[in-house]
Amino acid sequence: MKTILNKIVAYINKMQPTQIMVVGFAILILIGGFLLNLPIATRSGESIGFLDALFTATSAVCVTGLIAVDTATYWSGFGHVVIIGLIQIGGLGFMTATTMFALLMKKRINLKERLLIQESLNQIDLSGLVKLTRYIILITFMIEGMGAILLSTVFIPQFGLLRGIWYSVFHAISAFCNAGFDLMGSVSGQFSSLTSYVNNFTVSVTISLLIILGGLGFPVILDIIKNKKLSKLNLHSKIVLITTGILIALGMVSLFILEFKNPDTLGDLGFGGKILAAFFQSVTLRTAGFNTVDLALMQQGSIFIMIILMFIGASSASTGGGIKVTTLATLILTVRSFILGKADIEVLGRRISDSIVRKSLGIFFIGISVVVLGTLLISITDPEFSLVEAGFEVVSAFATVGLSIGGSPRLSEIGKILIMLFMFMGRVGSLTIFMAIISRGPRKSAPIRYPEGKIIVG
Known part of the structure; x- marks a missing residue:
């Protein structure tokens, strides 16, 4: 047994950080699937x-929110604890969670683990990673x-002390981790999400924030805490805040x-209720998965x-998915630079490197390809889904949003497997997965460069 464990450890040590990231999330999902498959979980x-x-575990770990059964009415207390635990670990990232337990046990964080933290948090250098994790x-x-x-001020009077506290904690974790799981099925009907709170200012605003x-x-939150003023923030934080606000x-x-x-x-709501509901739906498209109106009845x-907004998603190194707002901003700035005939891509007195542009183009192209191919496959495996419903489901899964207009429980077995794959790609990162697959060790600089060729585009 010891020999087998040593071989496993040796094999893991040879893996690249991207490969360990992919395997780590997969193992966490399998463990969650096993626990939720137990009779005690229902x-x-x-x-x-x-x-x-496994579908529920994937959705929880990938902080998506797509569900095969109603969370509140189907799962037991044990099932709810497992789900919220998977959401918390998935939202933090399994390496951050692992580091947390290591720090609690006063274990030293070695170089290999620091490289994994760097990859999971999408950081540029290794310095200060353990402090950042804390x-x-x-x-x-x-x-x-x-x-x-804040949520307890509404839920405790409505549900009583213990149930109110549990509902407050569950929904706070689910909202911050952009998961979209809720326990309102036993209150306002199965798969109802937060529709019964469409006019409740406290719940809508708290969940939105x-x-x-x-x-x-x-990184943006830490930058804001450290510098406080917008003018003193770094370029990444400024772009994230501006782009997020605009979207x-x-x-x-x-x-x-x-x-x-x-x-x-929104038609039957008062003017203030219309604004509140429209704001909430716009915010939840940051990849959260809650809703206060029936999305299937929208125009x-x-x-x-x-x-479109789901596909863009949230920010890098966040609990959300999508291609990320910084990717969109980089592409827009690249087009702007091309139109203006500038040699460099400039924004707020800084220049964006070519490597960032290439990475953004890669992420965008892979994202579009996955959505187009996924929509085609779902329309084949689940013909009862319209093309719009299939596309919505795929984007929701890939961007780890969790909203649905076609109804995830209606998916066929093959359809659920496909959606699980898209959720996994969205959380881990499609670029990370491709890099993990093609990785063959340290990259070497090319000894020669080919002569430049000319092609006609546009």
């Missing part, structure tokens, strides 16, 4: 079946704690206008805008 005392258990863990628990306290903070990314505002205004007279969504134009 209210009925019967096993759900490994596929649906701050991330502390900030996470502080923000979730404050969110739970938790989603925004989780989607900004830990939320555009989403809010678009949904407000398109759904203003729709009686099935086609609204659904199209939602697909």
Whole structure:
């Protein structure tokens, strides 16, 4: 047995950080699937079946929120604890969670582990990674704690002390981790999410702020805490804040206008309720997965805008998914530079390197390819889904959003497997997965460069 363990450790030590990232998330999902497949995890005392258990575990670890069964009414207390545990680990990142336990046990963090933390947090250098991890863990628990306290002012009077506290903690973690899992199925009907709180200012704003903070990314939050003023923030933080603000505002205004007279969504709400609901739906598209109105009854134009905003997603090194707001900003700035005929890509007095542009193009192209191919496959495996419903489901999974208009429980077995794959790619990062697959060790500089060739484009 000891020999086998030594061989496993030796094999892991030979793996690249990207490969360990992929394997680590996969193992965590399998463990979650096994626990949720136990009879004790369900209210009925019967096993759900490994596929649906694995689907739920994948959605929780990948902080997505797509579900095969209603979370509140199907799972037992044990199941709820497993789900929220997987969400917390998935939101932090398994390496951050591992580091947290290592620090609690006063274990030394070696170079290999630092490289893994660097990869999981998408950091440029190795310096200060353990300190950064400590701050991330502390900030996470502080923000979730404050969110739970605010939510408890609504949930404790409604559900009683113990149940109110549990609901507050569960939804605070789920919101900050951009997961979208909720326990409202036993309150307002299965798969209802937060629709019964569409006019509740405290719940809507608290959940929205938790989603925004989780989607900004830990480096941005730390930069804000350290420098406080916008002018003193680094370039990454400025771009994230500006782009996020613009996207939320555009989403809010678009949904407000398109759904203003729709009686099935915003039409029957007061003016203030319309603004609150439109704001909440725009924020939740940052990859959170909650909703306060029935998305399936929205106008086609609204659904199209939602697909675009979901695909963009949140910020790098955050709890959200998507191609990331910095990727979008880089591509827009690249096009702007081309139109203006500038040699460099400039923004806010800084120049963006060619390597960042190439990475952004790669992420965008891979993302588009996955969504197009995924939509085609789902439309084949699940023909009862319309093309819009299939596309919405795929983007929601790939961007780890968790919203659905076609109904995830209606997916076939093959469809669920495909959606699990897209959720996994979205959380770990499609670029990370491809790099893990093709990685063959340290890269060497090319000894020669080919002569430049000319092609005609445009």
